[in-house]
Amino acid sequence: MSFKEYLKNNQRIVYNTFASSIKANRLSHAYLIKGNEGAPLLETALFLAKSLICPHADPLACEECLTCIRFDEGNYADFKLLNGQEKNIKVSDIEELQAFFQNTPSEKSKKMIYIIHALENSNKESLNALLKFLEEPQENVYAFITTYNEEKLLPTILSRTQHLKLLPLKKGELIQKVENEGISKDDAEILSNLYGNVETIVSIGSSKTYIEIKNLVFDTLDALQKDTKEALFFLENNALNKLKDKVNARLYLDILSCAFKDILNIQLNLPIIIESQKYLFDSLAKKLKNVDSIYKEIMLTRGKIELNVNIALLLEHIFIYIYEGEK
Ligand SMILES: [Zn+2]
Incomplete structure (x- = not known):
């Protein structure tokens, strides 16, 4: 064109x-x-x-x-x-x-x-x-x-x-452009949900940090699907040391919020964004009851990252919140 x-x-x-x-x-x-x-x-x-x-x-x-x-x-x-x-x-x-x-x-x-x-x-x-x-x-x-x-x-x-x-750009055009730059469809979809322009998405999507943090999110969710305490355990032992700085913690929360939006979409019978994780999201949609309030909690936490607070406590709080909700 x-x-x-x-x-x-x-x-x-x-x-x-x-x-x-x-x-x-x-x-x-x-x-x-x-x-x-x-x-x-x-x-x-x-x-x-x-x-x-x-x-x-x-x-x-x-x-x-x-x-x-x-x-x-x-x-x-x-x-x-x-x-x-x-x-x-x-x-x-x-x-x-x-x-x-x-x-x-x-x-x-x-x-x-x-x-x-x-x-x-x-x-x-x-x-x-x-x-x-x-x-x-x-x-x-x-x-x-x-x-x-x-x-x-x-x-x-x-x-x-x-x-x-x-x-x-419209969402579909953005995803297409990002894919043309060599970013996988999955990553293009996740990132176009978080950022509005091609250059930012391509630069984040091709960074090692992004892949690492994305895997941390899905590993946490994998643990969550088995047991909420296991998710908290995974976060504390495997994730927090990599999420010490605000940039990484923010990205972790952004991807996590994307995932919860999809889990909510499944409960509402709406199409999802991260197709490749459908199996995991399906089982979380069955397991979790109060997904919309968890999503709100994640967004609230995302806002607090900007303030100078203890990042580890903030992230742990999300999974404690989920655990409390199950009682
Ligand atoms: Zn001319």
């Missing part, structure tokens, strides 16, 4: 808004493209920028002509990109940008374009310098600014730009 098709199918509002601005000749001189971590902000900015210069635009870039290809290859002369994800944007970067756009355009389209990607990675001086630049728009200069965190930008920058918001 070309990026144009992706935008047309999955980001219809952005696609239509921009296309109708071009058609009506009502382009803004500065756009702010925003979205969650992992959203294709830079790709969108590049595609929209290209749409301004493609001679075959319909009204968005054809992605095939010589101009589009030259742009993709970085050979469009009147274009600058500052990438805040590669390095923080400094005042001198903005000043250089400003100086560059004092030149007369050398390309036939007469359009000069810049992209500032992940503008939140800059300091106050840079933002102020950019604001000044935005306050004096030049006729043929177009800006595409992107951000994953608009709260870090100045309100005056927000008010000087037209906003285009990318929607998060």
Whole structure:
């Protein structure tokens, strides 16, 4: 699927808004493209920028002509990109940008374009310098600014730009993308339930720590299925030493909450997420009575991890809670 098709199918509002601005000749001189971590902000900015210069635009870039290809290859002369994800944007970067756009355009389209990607990675001086630049728009200069965190930008920058918001990926698309990156279907399903973007899921899913903690969760549940005290025993003797730091404990609770959601789904006759553990979950769904309150207890514990408390006690408490509920 070309990026144009992706935008047309999955980001219809952005696609239509921009296309109708071009058609009506009502382009803004500065756009702010925003979205969650992992959203294709830079790709969108590049595609929209290209749409301004493609001679075959319909009204968005054809992605095939010589101009589009030259742009993709970085050979469009009147274009600058500052990438805040590669390095923080400094005042001198903005000043250089400003100086560059004092030149007369050398390309036939007469359009000069810049992209500032992940503008939140800059300091106050840079933002102020950019604001000044935005306050004096030049006729043929177009800006595409992107951000994953608009709260870090100045309100005056927000008010000087037209906003285009990318929607998060749908669950099925996310799982598919993660699988394409080599993560197993099971892990893709578990992790897409916990995180909203491809990069985070792929980086967690391919880490040794994740596999280790996931196994700890299922081993605890395996013990739980036999006997609740055995689960507590397993946790204390085999798991707690690996769950000392908050990051690991959080991941343990996240996967555990996923599992309990599935056990609850089985009791409610709803489809489950972690298909590979269906057998284990089935028997837990038969054994455990108060699954929804256990699930709530896990979520409550998850919130407490952020506070500075004894992690071991918190985790043990979940299984003591289950044990007490059985009496
Ligand atoms: Zn083209």
